Amino acid sequence: xxxxxxxxxxxxxxxxDGNGRWARxxxxxxxxxxxxxxxxxxxxxxxxxxxxxxxLTLYAFSTENWGRPRAEVEFLMxxxxxxxxxxxxxxxEKGIRFRAIGRISRLPPAVREEVNVTEKVTATGxxxxxxxxxxxxxxxxxxxxxxxxCEEVLSARMRPEDIDExxxxxxxxxxxxxxxxxxxxxxxxxxxxxxxxxxxxxxxIYFTEILWPEFGDEELHTALQEYAxxxxxxxxxxx
Ligand code: IPE
Ligand code: IPE
Ligand code: MG
Numbered sequence: 461x462x463x464x465x466x467x468x469x470x471x472x473x474x475x476x477d478g479n480g481r482w483a484r485x486x487x488x489x490x491x492x493x494x495x496x497x498x499x500x501x502x503x504x505x506x507x508x509x510x511x512x513x514x515x516l517t518l519y520a521f522s523t524e525n526w527g528r529p530r531a532e533v534e535f536l537m538x539x540x541x542x543x544x545x546x547x548x549x550x551x552x553e554k555g556i557r558f559r560a561i562g563r564i565s566r567l568p569p570a571v572r573e574e575v576n577v578t579e580k581v582t583a584t585g586x587x588x589x590x591x592x593x594x595x596x597x598x599x600x601x602x603x604x605x606x607x608x609x610c611e612e613v614l615s616a617r618m619r620p621e622d623i624d625e626x627x628x629x630x631x632x633x634x635x636x637x638x639x640x641x642x643x644x645x646x647x648x649x650x651x652x653x654x655x656x657x658x659x660x661x662x663x664x665i666y667f668t669e670i671l672w673p674e675f676g677d678e679e680l681h682t683a684l685q686e687y688a689x690x691x692x693x694x695x696x697x698x699x
Contacts, residue, residue, distance in 0.1 A: 464511065464681050467688040469641035471515035472508060473663070475655055476501070478647025478671030485671075491535050496673035498539050502547070507680045509554060509588040515637055516590050519655050523563070523597030537568050540594065544574040548581050555587030561633035562596030563604075589637070596633075598657035605631035634659055642687045646672045664690050 476497060483493030508516045521536060551558055560575045608631045612618035639659045648669040666683045
């Protein structure tokens with residue numbers, strides 16, 4: 461395998477899609493697809509960590525996913541809680557710092573507790589920052605940032621003329637984290653589904669037909685190689 465460590469993205473974001481279709485292809489219940497999908501998170505986290513990628517953001521549950529059948533939502537919440545309690549010790553040992561982004565206060569109390577404990581246990585990790593987007597929606601994130609700014613203006617801690625791109629960036633859930641360089645969507649859909657709309661303004665987008673439970677290290681390697689070949693211009697002309 462050719463080395464993919466040249467021109468590595470600092471921040472990779474992944475829309476982990478296709479668990480349901482994977483299950484259908486294997487003739488098993490959707491829940492089995494989610495279970496396999498959760499197991500696959502490990503391999504991609506490890507793939508990023510071993511290559512020295514600094515930040516990884518995984519889209520696990522969107523604000524729109526509450527609209528799924530109740531049994532599926534409950535299963536996903538249990539899976540999330542179980543994933544965090546099983547993985548946090550290894551994350552700590554491997555220098556992974558875990559943080560959740562999204563409207564965490566609206567998650568079931570048991571999941572919130574697992575999130576809090578995992579954030580605390582891994583707080584000193586310095587190798588890979590792992591962000592899990594849970595009850596995440598980019599539009600609600602931007603609305604939350606607007607609300608914070610309005611409160612600051614009303615209490616005279618900020619003036620309307622101070623509102624600029626940086627002021628908004630600093631009030632997003634991802635404040636202080638560089639924008640993703642590369643976003644990968646598995647499962648073949650070519651859309652962003654309300655993921656990081658502000659932060660992905662200049663990200664390279666990589667769509668693959670591979671379903672999330674089958675997106676392994678080789679597929680990550682292919683995505684990183686494709687990224688390394690892209691020319692990022694940011695509106696300028698080629699040097
Ligand atoms: C992604 O897989 C997991 C979540 C959105 C929670 P899906 O469940 O969306 O799988 P498909 O798109 O139905 O195949
Ligand atoms: C996006 O997948 C959300 C996550 C991967 C968590 P969906 O399956 O919910 O997206 P749509 O419905 O195809 O847009
Ligand atoms: Mg889907």
